[in-house]
Amino acid sequence: xxxxxxxxxxxxxxxxxxxxxxxxxxxxxxxxxxxxxxxxxxxxxxxxxxxxxxxxxxxxxxxxxxxxxxxxxxxxxxxxxxxxxxxxxxxxxxxxxxxxxxxxxxxxxxxxxxxxxxxxxxxxxxxxxxxxxxxxxxxxxxxxxxxxxxxxxxxxxxxxxxxxxxxxxxxxxxxxxxxxxxxxxxxxxxxxxxxxxxxxxxxxxxxxxxxxxxxxxxxxxxxxxxxxxxxxxxxxxxxxxxxxxxxxxxxxxxxxxxxxxxxxxxxxxxxxxxx
Amino acid sequence: xxxxxxxxxxxxxxxxxxxxxxxxxxxxxxxxxxxxxxxxxxxxxxxxxxxxxxxxxxxxxxxxxxxxxxxxxxxxxxxxxxxxxxxxxxxxxxxxxxxxxxxxxxxxxxxxxxxxxxxxxxxxxxxxxxxxxxxxxxxxxxxxxxxxxxxxxxxxxxxxxxxxxxxxxxxxxxxxxxxxxxxxxxxxxxxxxxxxxxxxxxxxxxxxxxxxxxxxxxxxxxxxxxxxxxxxxxxxxxxxxxxxxxxxxxxxxxxxxxxxxxxxxxxxxxxxxxxxxxxxxxxxxxxxxxxxxxxxxxxxxx
Numbered sequence: 076x077x078x079x080x081x082x083x084x085x086x087x088x089x090x091x092x093x094x095x096x097x098x099x100x101x102x103x104x105x106x107x108x109x110x111x112x113x114x115x116x117x118x119x120x121x122x123x124x125x126x127x128x129x130x131x132x133x134x135x136x137x138x139x140x141x142x143x144x145x146x147x148x149x150x151x152x153x154x155x156x157x158x159x160x161x162x163x164x165x166x167x168x169x170x171x172x173x174x175x176x177x178x179x180x181x182x183x184x185x186x187x188x189x190x191x192x193x194x195x196x197x198x199x200x201x202x203x204x205x206x207x208x209x210x211x212x213x214x215x216x217x218x219x220x221x222x223x224x225x226x227x228x229x230x231x232x233x234x235x236x237x238x239x240x241x242x243x244x245x246x247x248x249x250x251x252x253x254x255x256x257x258x259x260x261x262x263x264x265x266x267x268x269x270x271x272x273x274x275x276x277x278x279x280x281x282x283x284x285x286x287x288x289x290x291x292x293x294x295x296x297x298x299x300x301x302x303x304x305x306x307x308x309x310x311x312x313x314x315x316x317x318x319x320x321x322x323x324x325x326x327x328x329x330x331x332x333x334x335x336x337x338x339x340x341x342x343x344x345x346x347x348x349x350x
Numbered sequence: 351x352x353x354x355x356x357x358x359x360x361x362x363x364x365x366x367x368x369x370x371x372x373x374x375x376x377x378x379x380x381x382x383x384x385x386x387x388x389x390x391x392x393x394x395x396x397x398x399x400x401x402x403x404x405x406x407x408x409x410x411x412x413x414x415x416x417x418x419x420x421x422x423x424x425x426x427x428x429x430x431x432x433x434x435x436x437x438x439x440x441x442x443x444x445x446x447x448x449x450x451x452x453x454x455x456x457x458x459x460x461x462x463x464x465x466x467x468x469x470x471x472x473x474x475x476x477x478x479x480x481x482x483x484x485x486x487x488x489x490x491x492x493x494x495x496x497x498x499x500x501x502x503x504x505x506x507x508x509x510x511x512x513x514x515x516x517x518x519x520x521x522x523x524x525x526x527x528x529x530x531x532x533x534x535x536x537x538x539x540x541x542x543x544x545x546x547x548x549x550x551x552x553x554x555x556x557x558x559x560x561x562x563x564x565x566x567x568x569x570x571x572x573x574x575x576x577x578x579x580x581x582x583x584x585x586x587x588x589x590x591x592x593x594x595x596x597x598x599x600x601x602x603x604x605x606x607x608x609x610x611x612x613x614x615x616x617x618x619x620x621x622x623x624x625x626x627x628x629x630x631x632x633x634x635x636x637x638x639x640x641x642x643x644x645x646x647x648x649x650x651x652x
Contacts, residue, residue, distance in 0.1 A: 297619040302375035305410035346554035
């Protein structure tokens with residue numbers, strides 16, 4: 076098997092779409108020569124027969140790599156609706172592998188993976204990689220309801236998982252941040268992917284206790300390889316960095332959480348309409 | 351093999367396919383994909399006198415068959431470009447069109463003078479039509495007198511060929527193009543993006559931090575093609591066509607409408623090798639018909 080090491084745009088057929096409820100779907104592709112993606116990296120994914128709308132590919136973290144690379148999608152808009160309805164045999168274009176990888180776990184620190192909903196994808200890939208090297212991480216996995224915990228069984232096989240739902244329908248009744256606040260020890264190394272608000276809160280918790288934390292940021296992007304400049308992340312030390320080439324995995328302390336109206340964790344509340 | 355070369359004034363391009371400013375970085379991001387020296391040329395990200403951080407996020411969003419952007423001309427500045435990017439482009443034999451932006455005539459001149467001191471800049475493209483910055487930009491490009499003033503001042507500052515990028519929002523684009531021609535422009539590029547707006551109905555807010563953004567992509571194509579068509583009857587300098595070109599067929603339409611060369615922009619985002627594929631497709635179209643690329647220019651015109 077020849078393994079790709081450089082970025083490449085390939086056309087691959089969909090092998091399988093595994094739907095987990097209406098919202099979440101695992102798409103698995105047939106790539107005989109393989110994709111050498113590492114946990115944390117992403118692909119720009121688009122239906123090869125979409126025509127001119129939806130126009131842009133969508134950034135998706137790899138869930139697995141190799142000859143049957145896969146992604147986990149959550150239905151959010153026109154592009155993901157198409158993906159959720161796709162059928163085996165359908166051609167897709169995959170540009171990748173893109174972005175950086177999760178930093179390797181440090182000696183003497185126990186990895187703690189904190190996932191929110193679809194943010195499980197790069198963390199499950201990472202947990203599998205850790206498992207291969209004999210490391211069993213702690214994991215906290217949360218969502219609004221039990222339906223927002225796709226692939227929880229897969230995670231439980233290789234990590235010590237605490238589940239949390241906001242409505243209490245499964246696991247801890249509350250948020251992952253409540254769970255983390257209780258169990259965060261000084262020798263932890265936190266990896267997190269999920270909604271911006273969740274990651275901002277986790278970054279704050281880790282900073283308070285001087286625990287290293289790495290976040291995987293999701294932002295809109297058009298190209299994924301550093302030319303559209305659509306994915307700036309405000310930082311505390313270097314103006315903007317770009318999530319596609321300088322991320323998506325970023326030291327949480329570098330992110331200027333809350334800097335500027337449109338900074339990551341300040342996704343605004345809906346504007347009120349006066350009655 | 352058919353002849354794919356086209357002439358833009360004194361500059362000969364090896365084929366009529368260029369990449370558009372703002373959609374191709376500095377041309378150094380493509381080593382994994384193909385040799386960009388095979389293109390007719392590349393237009394750099396808009397260069398300003400000093401580095402610019404650009405606008406706050408969100409900067410982009412998708413719209414029907416297109417996208418809005420309000421990047422705000424984030425760039426490394428002309429000095430870093432000359433020191434770090436241009437030598438690499440020169441070494442690779444890339445035909446470089448330096449797109450430049452300023453909010454004053456003096457700064458336009460200063461950037462042009464800096465570029466004039468370097469070898470390896472095939473042309474300068476004046477961005478007088480950016481819709482996403484508070485000063486300069488589109489305010490120059492909407493007004494024939496202001497466009498001519500910038501063109502004339504830069505013309506005096508450098509012997510490098512000058513292209514001027516037209517705003518589709520000028521009331522009378524032909525008047526702007528003619529004023530630039532009279533002021534010494536070697537070509538006009540048509541068109542820059544058109545300002546658009548997208549609102550998130552759940553959040554009840556504009557999707558972009560800048561509220562409005564420039565519309566690009568296939569949605570823009572018929573408008574751009576019409577403007578190239580109209581300008582071809584009004585100016586005698588070459589026209590560089592741009593607007594939603596995604597396939598070789600699209601590029602050929604622009605050539606047939608009167609463009610001498612074309613720029614590929616948004617298509618690079620969904621396929622990094624889009625411009626190369628389009629160049630190959632135009633060559634194939636010519637080969638099967640026994641035509642040279644320059645034979646296509648303006649043929650559809652009455």
